Amino acid sequence: MTTVLITGCDYGIGYEFARQYAEAGYRVHAICLEAASREKIAGIAGDVHFHVLDVSDQNATGALAETLKDQPIDILINNAATFAPDGPGTLKLPDIDEFMRVMKINAAAPIYVSAAFEEHVAASEKKLLVFIGTHSGSIGDNTSGGHYAYRCSKTALNMAAKSLSYDFTGRGIRTVALHPGSVASETRKGGQIPVQDSVSGMRHVIDGLDREASGVFLRYDGGSIEW
Numbered sequence: 001m002t003t004v005l006i007t008g009c010d011y012g013i014g015y016e017f018a019r020q021y022a023e024a025g026y027r028v029h030a031i032c033l034e035a036a037s038r039e040k041i042a043g044i045a046g047d048v049h050f051h052v053l054d055v056s057d058q059n060a061t062g063a064l065a066e067t068l069k070d071q072p073i074d075i076l077i078n079n080a081a082t083f084a085p086d087g088p089g090t091l092k093l094p095d096i097d098e099f100m101r102v103m104k105i106n107a108a109a110p111i112y113v114s115a116a117f118e119e120h121v122a123a124s125e126k127k128l129l130v131f132i133g134t135h136s137g138s139i140g141d142n143t144s145g146g147h148y149a150y151r152c153s154k155t156a157l158n159m160a161a162k163s164l165s166y167d168f169t170g171r172g173i174r175t176v177a178l179h180p181g182s183v184a185s186e187t188r189k190g191g192q193i194p195v196q197d198s199v200s201g202m203r204h205v206i207d208g209l210d211r212e213a214s215g216v217f218l219r220y221d222g223g224s225i226e227w
């Protein structure tokens, strides 16, 4: 059975990925930050498995990988992320500890999650690592500055997606970074694209990825985006 593991399924894009993949008949491992999200995930019809994990907890990540050992994972979607509120001053920097919290969750954790689940992905049919990035992490697309913690964390995530595409070549594992668009979801009212459309677009991009494509950065509508 084609299996997908998604981080950050409590809300928004992660939850919608879980819902759509379950509806499409995939086995879904839905990873949530909060134990309280169990009931919500249980409401999704299909072969859905609920797990609680703070992706920045390396030991807990390793323990979950061990629990799921021998279970091939076709598509691992590193979706969980956080944001830092603006701080004071011209650059509006958050406190440096808050900056590093964002770097840890958004940039470092997806690398450690991907490493922990390397064997599961390598043992699967599709062998695909997905990183939910953002155009805010694109250096080429940066025309406005600001949001230092979030931007820097997502630029670092892009680097991880690219480097892992080389380091995992021998294992047949491909990587892709995706920009979901400016998405309206239950936690983010200001976006323009309905979360259902963003996620169905990204699923379409994932399905249509060239067998040779790895280390690429694409929009939810399939367009490419500068690193």
Ligand SMILES: NC(=O)c1ccc[n+]([C@@H]2O[C@H](COP(=O)([O-])OP(=O)(O)OC[C@H]3O[C@@H](n4cnc5c(N)ncnc54)[C@H](OP(=O)(O)O)[C@@H]3O)[C@@H](O)[C@H]2O)c1
Binding pocket: 007, 008, 009, 010, 011, 012, 013, 014, 032, 033, 034, 053, 054, 055, 056, 078, 079, 080, 081, 082, 105, 132, 133, 134, 135, 179, 180, 181, 182, 183, 184, 185, 187, 188, 191
């Ligand atoms: N929405 C947009 O327009 C947009 C645009 C560009 C990129 N993105 C990217 O798309 C992804 C999803 O965004 P979203 O809009 O759906 O945001 P969201 O609603 O805030 O969802 C993020 C999810 O990650 C979870 N999470 C946060 N820290 C975590 C941790 N340490 N361990 C495990 N889970 C954790 C959150 O749980 P809690 O809510 O319980 O904290 C939440 O379920 C993110 O990578 C984001 O950067 C979004």
